[in-house]
Amino acid sequence: MLVYLNGDYVPRERALIPVDDRGFLFGDGIYEVTRVVRGRPFEAGRHARRLRRGVDGLRIDLPTGMEDELTAVAERLIAENGLGDGEATVYMQVTRGAVAPRTHQFPPAGTRPTVYVGAQRFAPPDAVRERGAAVVTYPDIRWGRCDLKTVNLLPNVLAKQAAVDAGAFEGVFVRDGTVTEGAQTTVFAVLDDTLLTHPLGERILPSVTREVVLELAAELGITTYEEAFTIDELRGAATEAFLASTTADVMPAVSVDGAPIGDGRPGAMTRTLGDALARRLGRGD
Amino acid sequence: MLVYLNGDYVPRERALIPVDDRGFLFGDGIYEVTRVVRGRPFEAGRHARRLRRGVDGLRIDLPTGMEDELTAVAERLIAENGLGDGEATVYMQVTRGAVAPRTHQFPPAGTRPTVYVGAQRFAPPDAVRERGAAVVTYPDIRWGRCDLKTVNLLPNVLAKQAAVDAGAFEGVFVRDGTVTEGAQTTVFAVLDDTLLTHPLGERILPSVTREVVLELAAELGITTYEEAFTIDELRGAATEAFLASTTADVMPAVSVDGAPIGDGRPGAMTRTLGDALARRLGRGD
Numbered sequence: 168m169l170v171y172l173n174g175d176y177v178p179r180e181r182a183l184i185p186v187d188d189r190g191f192l193f194g195d196g197i198y199e200v201t202r203v204v205r206g207r208p209f210e211a212g213r214h215a216r217r218l219r220r221g222v223d224g225l226r227i228d229l230p231t232g233m234e235d236e237l238t239a240v241a242e243r244l245i246a247e248n249g250l251g252d253g254e255a256t257v258y259m260q261v262t263r264g265a266v267a268p269r270t271h272q273f274p275p276a277g278t279r280p281t282v283y284v285g286a287q288r289f290a291p292p293d294a295v296r297e298r299g300a301a302v303v304t305y306p307d308i309r310w311g312r313c314d315l316k317t318v319n320l321l322p323n324v325l326a327k328q329a330a331v332d333a334g335a336f337e338g339v340f341v342r343d344g345t346v347t348e349g350a351q352t353t354v355f356a357v358l359d360d361t362l363l364t365h366p367l368g369e370r371i372l373p374s375v376t377r378e379v380v381l382e383l384a385a386e387l388g389i390t391t392y393e394e395a396f397t398i399d400e401l402r403g404a405a406t407e408a409f410l411a412s413t414t415a416d417v418m419p420a421v422s423v424d425g426a427p428i429g430d431g432r433p434g435a436m437t438r439t440l441g442d443a444l445a446r447r448l449g450r451g452d
Numbered sequence: 453m454l455v456y457l458n459g460d461y462v463p464r465e466r467a468l469i470p471v472d473d474r475g476f477l478f479g480d481g482i483y484e485v486t487r488v489v490r491g492r493p494f495e496a497g498r499h500a501r502r503l504r505r506g507v508d509g510l511r512i513d514l515p516t517g518m519e520d521e522l523t524a525v526a527e528r529l530i531a532e533n534g535l536g537d538g539e540a541t542v543y544m545q546v547t548r549g550a551v552a553p554r555t556h557q558f559p560p561a562g563t564r565p566t567v568y569v570g571a572q573r574f575a576p577p578d579a580v581r582e583r584g585a586a587v588v589t590y591p592d593i594r595w596g597r598c599d600l601k602t603v604n605l606l607p608n609v610l611a612k613q614a615a616v617d618a619g620a621f622e623g624v625f626v627r628d629g630t631v632t633e634g635a636q637t638t639v640f641a642v643l644d645d646t647l648l649t650h651p652l653g654e655r656i657l658p659s660v661t662r663e664v665v666l667e668l669a670a671e672l673g674i675t676t677y678e679e680a681f682t683i684d685e686l687r688g689a690a691t692e693a694f695l696a697s698t699t700a701d702v703m704p705a706v707s708v709d710g711a712p713i714g715d716g717r718p719g720a721m722t723r724t725l726g727d728a729l730a731r732r733l734g735r736g737d
Contacts, residue, residue, distance in 0.1 A: 172471065179552075183468035184476060186457065186568050191469060192545070193605040194479025225606070226613075258554065260477070267464075268572060269543065271605070271612035271636055283471050287553060310607055311593030319604040320478040320556070321510070322595055327556035328511075351556055 169247050171240045171284040176247070179285065188265040188281055189274070194319040196262030196281070197221035201241065202413045203286070204449045206251035209413075211238045213375045217316060218259065222280070224315045226273065227263050229280050237284060244286040254289045254450075256414065260318065291450075292336075292415060296441070299421030299433045300336035300410065304398060305329050307340035307347050307370075314369050326350040337410055339423065342370065345395045352410035352418070353377040356401055357429075357436050362391040376411045376444075383443040389436065402426055407434025409441070416448065417441035454532050456525045456569040461532070464570065473550040473566055474559070479604040481547030481566070482506030486526065487698045488571070489734045491536035494698075496523045498660045502601060503544065505658075507565070509600045511558065512548050514565050522569060529571040539735075541574045541699065545603065576735075577621075577700060581726070584706030584718045585621035585695065589683060590614050592625035592632050592655075599654050611635035622695055624708070627655065630680045637695035637703070638662040641686055642714075642721050647676040661696045661729075668728040674721065687711055692719025694726070701733070702726035 168179045189195035199218050202209040215234040222229040241257040244250075262281040266274040305326035310319065326338030327350040338350040346354050348371045355364045362384055365371050384391045401408060406429040408420040417440050419433030453464045474480035484503050487494040500519040507514040526542040529535075547566040551559040590611035595604065611623030612635040623635040631639050633656045640649045647669055650656050669676045686693060691714040693705040702725050704718030 170471070180470075182471045184471060184473075185465075186455070186467045186469060186545075186570070188469075188476065190477075191473065191475045191547075192483075192603060193609050194603055195606060195609055198477075225610075260471075262476075271609050272616040273609075273613050285471070306596070308596030310595045311591070312606075317606055318477060318479055319606045321480060321597075321602055321604045324478050324480055324556050324558075325510075328558050331557040 168287070169244060171244060171282070173279070173282055182283065184281060185265040187267045187269065188262055190260065190262030190281060190318060192269055193271070194317065195225070196227070196260055196318050197225060197316050198258065198260040198318055199316065200413050201257045201259070202448065203245055203250065203255040203257055205253070206245055207449065208238060208241055208245070208257060209448055210375050210379065211241070213378065217373065217375065218261065221315050221317070222261055225263070225317070227261060227280055228276070229261055233282070237282070240284050241286065244284060248286055250286055250288060254291060255286055256289045257284065257286045259284045289414065292418065295336055296416070296418055299419035301334065301422045302337045302339045302349070302410070302420050303330050303333045303335045303424050304341045305338040305350070307342035309340065312369055313347070313371055314367070314373060316372055323350040336418070341398045344397050344399070346398055346401055347371055349410055352412040352415050354420070355380065355409050355411060356396050356405040357407035357434060358396065358400060358404050360390070362389050362436065363394050363396045365395045366393040374412065376413055376416070379447060380411050380417065380440055380444065383440055383447065387439060387443060401428065405429060407437050409437040417444050453572070454529060456529060456567070458564070458567055467568065469566060470550040472552045472554065473547055475545065475547030475566060475603060477554055478556070479602065480510070481512070481545055481603045482510060482601050483543065483545040483603055484601065485698050486542045487574070487733065488530055488535065488540040488542055490538070491530055492734065493523060493526055493542060494733055495660050495664065496526070498663065502658065502660065503546065506601050507546055510548070510602070512546060512565050513561070514546055518567070522567070525569050526571065529569060533571055535571055535573060539574045539576060540571055542569065542571045544569045574699065577703065580621055581701070581703055584704035586619065586707045587622045587624045587634070587695070587705050588615050588618045588620045588709050589626045590623040590635070592627035594625065597654055598632070598656055599652070599658055601657055608635040621703070622705070626683045629682050629684070631683055631686055632656055634695050637697040637700050639705070640665065640694050640696060641681050641690040642692035642719060643681060643685060643689050645675070647674050647721065648679050648681045650680045651678040659697065661698055661701070664732060665696050665702065665725055665729065668725055668732065672724060672728060686713065690714060692722050694722040702729050
């Protein structure tokens, strides 16, 4: 498998970074995961724009336009690795570069960021989707800039592992009684036939799939509010809930901490939106 | 320069890690920095215990006793790199290992953690100490487990850079009006001839130097409370303040956001504690 590292295409096992890389030492970088269906990166432009927003937000000095060149890199990796049919994902990461000695402050101007891109085969979790996913709650102990897609991912790792430990699919962050988002997903709930999801801001990631789902909901005439809901509402009044992400697509959430959401089965609005997203992805029939 | 990586002693430029390392992808690891004076790692036992507490806290499967073996590794690096005289530091990092495919949840049991140790020459910031350090405040936007010394260090990087941008030495985190700690240091203030510092808990790192300074203060008969103080107190009533860390030692803080602390000069209690720490370090005369 060929990957891209700092301008070179190399076999994955030769993609090595110095221990001085600020990604390794500080988690000082951002990343993107893009879905690829039949060779086509889904919403590549939005991912590229978010990547740019991320490096700018962290003041990582990535050359102008590089975010678009990375889409071309991704396309080459898809082709050269024989991933042009079926499903795949592309992973991109940009860090503030490798430089010694280690200092918390930024390295000298002109330090070249580390840029890594890999592509791999992907099997969507369609079996889980069929019956619906269990989620568990986890305290939202993340930092104050959840809107940046950084590799400071420890709370997400711990929340996801808590889910796996409980035999669940996803860990859902709760802050002050409010559902913010999942460890890897956006959370949507249906209350009074209305679709709700946490508003943008520093508490959640501006998810590409979230944006697409909101567009699809508007096209379908579904009343939607970007408004937070509480964990009590998710446990109680919600008739449906689902997760959304680049790899989970629209994933029905049918239980939270072991208690059913709604009637404990994937809901009708969830199915409708899931089908619409599958069509947008080119996965539909 | 020789470093240690996963059991091998290799030249620094050959210390390379796979892009799949969870340190690089998630900041999924912990680290320690130990001071070395004339070949002797300072408080190596306490650093080893904190490293163990860190890996256990993150459920990284580091073999029992490995934290003590790493002290021996550090001593060998000090000797082999000719760092047995003068000043040096040792950097240790343990991550949850390198494994593909990338998943947020923990990798399979038996995945070997990545262990990296490096040693380098160190020049203490004695010139800054002489006149005292300027600090700037920065919102404490860190996550909820600041007691773990993880490599999820982005807020610390940003706070330190804000200090450097302002021509200051350190960024000091403020949460809800309270001074928690610095980007790389513990913060102490003197109010009414009493020494104050933020209590332990999930909001600050259990700093080794903090612990040593508290011991020295007790020996010197200084009245001390592990009690938080506000940024208003630091700007107003505080007659002295200082930072403490493995590399800053006791560092007088003489201004905050451009305004003097006390009379704007290193204070007497700060000097006394600084001299006592220098003696403990073996740096004293």
